[in-house]
Structure formats: structure tokens, C-alpha cells
Amino acid sequence: GCFEHLLVLLEGLCLLLQPPQLGAVAIQGAIERAGIPKEEVKEVLMGNVLQANIGQAPARQATLFAGLPKSTVCTTINKVCASGMKSVMIGAQMLMCGEQDVILAGGMESMSNVPFYMKRGETSYGGLRLN
Structure with a gap:
């Protein structure tokens, strides 16, 4: 399932991959673990907090x-540390309300790839080298 795939990635590849x-x-x-075709998933809810430098709509x-x-409906949830859990909660509510029949919900993050930002201080434009 998904956990086995991620463990293989953690052997070194995860540093190369964005969330x-x-x-x-x-x-x-x-999807593999559930044994369903990809086309059955009508909506995906994924939590993601640190979205800098990963592009729009993670x-x-x-x-x-x-x-x-x-055609799959997608929503990114940003609820800080509880983003993945909030995605699962919203997905469960949608299922209970009959809004969808199959929803995939979870979270994704890569702390190894989060950019580090600093205040520019007196240098308002141009390059800045940190030593």
C-alpha cells in the first residue's frame, strides 16, 4: 500500500520530491490498497501547510x-498541523451527507524542502549573500 511506497522513498528519494x-x-x-479503479475517486482533499515554492493547488x-x-474535484486544506486530519474530517462529513460516494482524503508535506526566509533589512532590492 501507500506506506510501503513511502518507505522506499524515504531511503533517499524523498529529498528530491515536493509535497x-x-x-x-x-x-x-x-487506491491500490482499497482495490478500486482511479475513476471511482470523484474528489480528493489533501492537507498541506507549507506551500511556498511548490506551485498552485497542491x-x-x-x-x-x-x-x-x-475531472476529479480537488481541494487543498491548510489548517496548520491538523491539515491532513481536517481533510479526513471534511471527507467523512461529505460521505455522511451523501455529497460523494468515494472521496480520498489525507495530507502531504516535505519539511526537507521548505525554503528558509529572512528579513532583508536595509537591502530592499537586488541580491543578498548570507555568510
Whole structure:
């Protein structure tokens, strides 16, 4: 399942992958573990907090990287540390309300790839070298 895939990635590849790519591995693993076709997943909810430098709509990116149809509805949830859990809660509520029949919900993050920012101080424009 998804956990076995992620453990292989943790052997060194995860430093090369951004959260949407890691999320795609988790999505593929969850679908494989559930034994359903990708087309049955009508909506994907993925938590992601640190979105700097990973592009727009991380849940959408992960969904497309995982090979799901472009028609799949995608939402990125940012609730700080509880983003993945909030995604699961919202997904469960949608299922209970009959809004969807199959929803994939989870979270994705890569602390190894988070950019480090500093105040520029008196240097307002141009390059700045840190020593």
C-alpha cells in the first residue's frame, strides 16, 4: 500500500520530491490498497501547510501526478498541523451527507524542502549573500 511506497522513498528519494509528488505516491497507494479503479475517486482533499515554492493547488497537482482523471474535484486544506486530519474530517462529513460516494482524503508535506526566509533589512532590492 501507500506506506510501503513511502518507505522506499524515504531511503533517499524523498529529498528530491515536493509535497505534490509525495502526495501522488500516497494517493496511488491508497487506491491500490482499497482495490478500486482511479475513476471511482470523484474528489480528493489533501492537507498541506507549507506551500511556498511548490506551485498552485497542491492537491490538484498530487491528483494529476497520481494519474486520476482531470475531472476529479480537488481541494487543498491548510489548517496548520491538523491539515491532513481536517481533510479526513471534511471527507467523512461529505460521505455522511451523501455529497460523494468515494472521496480520498489525507495530507502531504516535505519539511526537507521548505525554503528558509529572512528579513532583508536595509537591502530592499537586488541580491543578498548570507555568510
